[in-house]
Amino acid sequence: MDIKELQEKVELHLTSIWKEPVRxxxxxxxxxxxxxxxxxxxxxxxxxxxxxxxxxxxxxxxxxxxxxxxxxxxxxxxxxxxxxxxxxxxxxxxxxxxxxxxxxxxKIAGKATGRYITKDKELDSYRKTKMVSDLASNLAKLHTVVPESVKEEELKQKLKLVTIENYISQAIADLRQSLDDLPEAHPAIELCLNWMESHAPNIDKIVLVHGDFRTGNFMMNAEGLQGILDFEFAHFGDRHEDIAWLCMRDWRFGRLNKEVGGFGDRKDFYKEYELTSGIEVDPYKVSYWEIMGNVRWAIGSAQQAERHMSGKDKGIELASIGRRTAEMEWEAMRLIEELENAV
Missing domain, CATH: 3.30.200.20 (Phosphorylase Kinase; domain 1)
Structure with a gap:
């Protein structure tokens, strides 16, 4: 559908729904x-x-x-x-x-691109003062949404209602199934899944998880955070999952020394999150979910490549994302080694 046809259809529909002429x-x-x-x-x-x-x-x-x-x-x-x-x-x-x-x-103001968030001079002052605290406090507020606060039963099920006892084992089982569905073998991912099974931490509480909380999914400008976007991967899970996803190497856009999204430090983010939530962040759990996140992204990028390779949904962006799989495999194994050496 071309953009003119989209405009006409939406105008007509909103005029009908809102009971007044819409242009x-x-x-x-x-x-x-x-x-x-x-x-x-x-x-x-x-x-x-x-x-x-x-x-x-x-x-x-x-x-x-x-x-x-x-x-x-x-x-x-x-x-x-x-x-x-x-x-x-x-x-x-x-x-x-x-x-x-x-x-x-x-429609909100701002930009979400990684280079802008991590490097643009327009954000220098905000990046040094409030960027970490604004994101940490908003993430803590997001995590106040719990299964008990969701009244619609169908939505609860769509968000994969889980328990603290079964969540990690089910998450690993889902990843194994996704891996099995791929046409090619990934022994590095198998190794990581085996490690995760034997090193799973406990979970303090099941909360709503954004599922893709990272640089690129929040809008910023010189005035600060304008809004958090993209809840298409939201689900019930462990709060540390979102913190770890933001800290993943792939979302730092070249600023590897700034482990929080390419713009902040972990200790500062943990402190600000704790101030709003009243709950202490466990660094081991963050590391565990960071390993899980890299495995998820490795499988997800392989799935996107398969969409292109199979001819189902051809696109250069899908093909290029697929090339990232090996990077995520390497990073997950590096993090495992780092944890093992720290014991």
Whole structure:
């Protein structure tokens, strides 16, 4: 569907839903990554003018990602928990409007690109003062969403309702199944999975996990954090999982000495998280989930390569992501060695 046709269909549909004439005065495509399509919309109606983002699937989402309905519902939960995130505006579950389900959310200022977040001079002052504390405190607020606070039973199940006793074993079993589904062998990943089975830590509490909390999924400008984005991989799990994902080497964009997202230090992030949450961060658990995160990303990048290689969803971005698998395998094994030597 071309952008003009998309504009006409959305205008017509929102006019019907909102019971007043709606006109889209500007629409353009935003970067949405390998799986998502995002469009910026300036909307005029009698009651208000809005700058919104329309978010929909590109046509080949990863199997582990939430549907647009569930992603929207999670965004509502997180927004209501006080997390700085775009206001959820409207959900459309039907495919008949534009060909796929979609939702609308507030359009916020800022940029999310890794190079901007980690290196741009415009953010120098914010990076040195409040970037770490703002992200840590917002992540702690996100983790206040627990299974008991989710009233919709269907959504609970979609977020993979788990217990502290079975979560890690189930996560490893899911990774083994994903690995088995790949057409080629990955012995390094097998080695890491075996290590994780025998070194699993306990979990203090099951909370909502963002699932992709990293540089690239929050919007910033010189005024500070504008909003946390992209809840398509949200699920119930261990709070340390999100902290570890942010610390992964792959999300530092070349600034390897800044272990938190390429812009901060672990001890500072842990301290700020603890101030908001009242819960102590366990460095061993962060390291364990960092190993798990690298294994997940190794498998995920191999899956994206397979989408390209199989012809199901050809694209140079998918092919290039697939080349990262070996890097994640190496990093996971390096982290295991580091932990073993520290004992």
């Amino acid at each position: 889209i005065t500007e629409i353009f495509h935003l970067s949405g990554g390998a799986c998502q399509d995002n469009y910026a919309l300036d909307i005029q109606s009698k009651s208000s003018n809005k700058s919104l983002v329309l978010r929909t699937d590109k046509g080949g989402s990863l199997l582990s990602s939430l549907s647009k309905r569930d992603e929207f519902k999670v965004a509502e939960l997180v927004y209501n928990a006080g997390v700085k995130t775009p206001t959820p505006v409207y959900l459309e579950e039907q495919t008949s409007i534009i060909g796929t389900p979609f939702f609308l959310m507030e």
